[in-house]
Amino acid sequence: MYKTLILLLFISATVYSQQNPDSSRIDSITLDYFKNEKWDELIKTGKTASDHEVDFKYLQQRMGYAYFMKGNYYSAIKHYEKSLKFDPKDEIAHLYLYFCGLNTGDESYSRYHGGKLTKEMQKELKIQTFRPVDAVDVEYNKKFNKNELRSNPDYLRLGLNSQIGYRLNLYQTVSLYTQTTDYTTDITQDEYFGVLSWTVLSKTNLSLGYHFVNTKVNTETESFLYPGHIWIGNISQTIKRLYIGVVGSVFSNDYVRTTQFGTQIGVSLPGKRHPNLKSSIYNINENGINRIVYSQKAGLFVFKKLWSEASVTFGNLNNFVDLNGLYFYNSLDQTTFRTGASLFWYINPHLIGYTNSTYDKKLIIQTLSNYNQYSLTGGIIWKL
Numbered sequence: 123m124y125k126t127l128i129l130l131l132f133i134s135a136t137v138y139s140q141q142n143p144d145s146s147r148i149d150s151i152t153l154d155y156f157k158n159e160k161w162d163e164l165i166k167t168g169k170t171a172s173d174h175e176v177d178f179k180y181l182q183q184r185m186g187y188a189y190f191m192k193g194n195y196y197s198a199i200k201h202y203e204k205s206l207k208f209d210p211k212d213e214i215a216h217l218y219l220y221f222c223g224l225n226t227g228d229e230s231y232s233r234y235h236g237g238k239l240t241k242e243m244q245k246e247l248k249i250q251t252f253r254p255v256d257a258v259d260v261e262y263n264k265k266f267n268k269n270e271l272r273s274n275p276d277y278l279r280l281g282l283n284s285q286i287g288y289r290l291n292l293y294q295t296v297s298l299y300t301q302t303t304d305y306t307t308d309i310t311q312d313e314y315f316g317v318l319s320w321t322v323l324s325k326t327n328l329s330l331g332y333h334f335v336n337t338k339v340n341t342e343t344e345s346f347l348y349p350g351h352i353w354i355g356n357i358s359q360t361i362k363r364l365y366i367g368v369v370g371s372v373f374s375n376d377y378v379r380t381t382q383f384g385t386q387i388g389v390s391l392p393g394k395r396h397p398n399l400k401s402s403i404y405n406i407n408e409n410g411i412n413r414i415v416y417s418q419k420a421g422l423f424v425f426k427k428l429w430s431e432a433s434v435t436f437g438n439l440n441n442f443v444d445l446n447g448l449y450f451y452n453s454l455d456q457t458t459f460r461t462g463a464s465l466f467w468y469i470n471p472h473l474i475g476y477t478n479s480t481y482d483k484k485l486i487i488q489t490l491s492n493y494n495q496y497s498l499t500g501g502i503i504w505k506l
Contacts, residue, residue, distance in 0.1 A: 144176050152184050161188040168201075179208035186218060195222045196363055196390065203324075213239060219324075220247075226390075230291065230321045231360075237288025250285070253506075257283040259295075261501035267484070269493040272455070273302035279501075289321040295448070303454055308340040317354070317447055325360040331447040335375075350375035354447035363390045365400070371443045373450070380408045380441040384415075397422040406442065413438055429466040435459070458492075459483040474503040 148171045155164035168185040171177070186201035199222045202215045209215075216238040223232025236249040244250075263277035281295035299311040317331035333352035338345060351374060358367035365388035373380040384404035391397040402417040415437035424430045439457040443450055451457060462480030469475055478499040485492055 144171075144174065145178055145181075148176050148181060149178070152181055156184045156187070159191070161191055164188045177204075179205050179212070182208070183212075183214055186215070190218055190222065193225075193394070194392075195225045196392075198222050199226075200362065211238070213243065217243065220249075226396075228360075230289075230319065230327055231324055233285070233288050234321045234324045249288075251288060253285040255282065255506055256285045256291075257503060257505040259283075259501060259503040261499060263478075263497055263499040265495055265497040267493055267495040269484075269486075271304050272493070275299060275301040275453070291319045293317050293319070299453075301453070306342050309337070309454065310340075311335060311337045311452075313450070315447060327356075327358045329356045329446065330354070331356075333443070333447050333450060335373075335450055335452065337452070348375055348377070350452075352443060352447065352450060354443065356446045358386070363392075365389070369446055371447065373441055373443065378409060378441065380406060382406045382443050393422075395422040395424075404437075404442075406438075408441060415439065415442060424465075427468040429468070431464045431466075432462070433464075434461045455484040455486050455493075457482045458485050472505045474505075476501050476503070 148167065151167050152164050152171075155161075155167065164184055165188050168181055168188075171181060182201045182205035186198045186205065189195070189198040189201065199219060202219050202222070205215045206212060216235045219235040220232050220239070223229065223235065233249070236244065236247070237251075239247070239249070259279075259281040261277075261279040261281075263279075265275040265277070267274065277297065277299045279295055279297035281293065284292045284294075286292055294314070294316045297313045297315075299309075299313075301309045303309060313333065313335050315331065315333040317329050319327060319329040322328050331352075331354040333354065335350040335352065337348040337350070339348070352371055354369070354371040356367060356369040358365060360366075365386070367386035367388075369382075369384050369386065371382045373382075382404055384402055386400065386402045388398065388400035391399070398419075398421045400419045402419075404415045404417075406413050406415060415435065417433060417435040419431060419433040421429060421431035436459060439451045439460065441450075441452050442457075460480060460482050462478060464476060464478040466474060466476045476499075478497075480497045480499075482495040482497070483492060484495050
């Protein structure tokens with residue numbers, strides 16, 4: 123059914139054209155280019171029309187479709203959104219904004235517009251309002267160091283994503299961290315993290331999360347428990363290719379209270395490889411003492427289905443909340459510098475495999491000595 127909707131773009135903007143001779147000529151020219159799949163000529167004519175303040179719904183939809191066929195999904199989004207100003211309920215615009223969201227990796231944006239489609243269209247595209255098991259993921263991390271007082275830690279994480287509405291999403295994950303220190307002391311940490319995300323508007327997202335951290339220290343003679351709680355909030359806005367986010371968190375247990383506040387700015391640059399840059403800066407207050415953490419990421423598609431990403435982080439990461447609450451760094455030895463690289467392989471629409479390698483500079487507080495730690499991560503995301 124959705125394929126036949128494209129035919130509606132052939133309809134001439136008759137009423138508007140009768141009122142504006144210039145728009146009538148532009149309508150006729152762009153319609154001809156549309157029929158003959160001359161996307162570059164259509165786009166050029168559309169830009170000329172804009173310069174002369176000629177604008178109507180079908181012009182914006184045709185330009186959006188031209189950019190869509192050229193693989194320029196961000197420009198397609200811009201024009202389809204402009205067409206909605208003429209008709210906010212137009213199904214063609216919502217349909218292709220749904221596809222644009224999928225092609226730019228923005229599922230919340232995609233589902234927002236998918237929720238605007240008719241029930242028949244949603245059924246054909248297999249868009250469901252409620253999916254209790256939308257996706258599952260598993261991740262394993264092994265760390266390596268040459269410090270004789272520290273074993274090589276292990277980290278295992280399992281996650282479940284649930285779609286509980288077109289604009290509401292719940293992600294939950296559990297994890298386990300283990301390490302032996304000072305020959306005889308075993309540290310285990312099991313965690314739970316849940317985050318509820320709401321697409322307030324098509325490009326505005328709000329999320330609230332809770333992260334439980336249960337640290338257990340076993341010596342030769344006794345055991346100690348250090349349960350902790352983290353509350354996380356994040357709001358973000360996308361403006362064309364620009365991403366702006368504000369995130370805050372509070373961690374507390376019986377011995378420490380840490381508040382963290384940060385801003386995130388990202389940009390998707392033009393180009394077939396979709397290069398992306400993201401900068402984050404955080405202020406961390408721990409028991410009344412402030413410090414700054416800065417992170418920089420850069421990524422692009424090496425091949426059509428292979429995304430690569432590099433990152434570097436400066437600052438003391440003790441009790442640092444990362445990735446909007448997913449990871450919490452409270453190991454015995456503080457990380458003072460980190461750099462790493464990741465690869466994501468989009469095997470098919472239902473399966474993503476990824477790997478990550480990092481280097482950490484670690485600080486032993488008791489002796490003020492440093493050592494190096496390397497880690498390898500492997501994981502899969504299976505979308506059902």
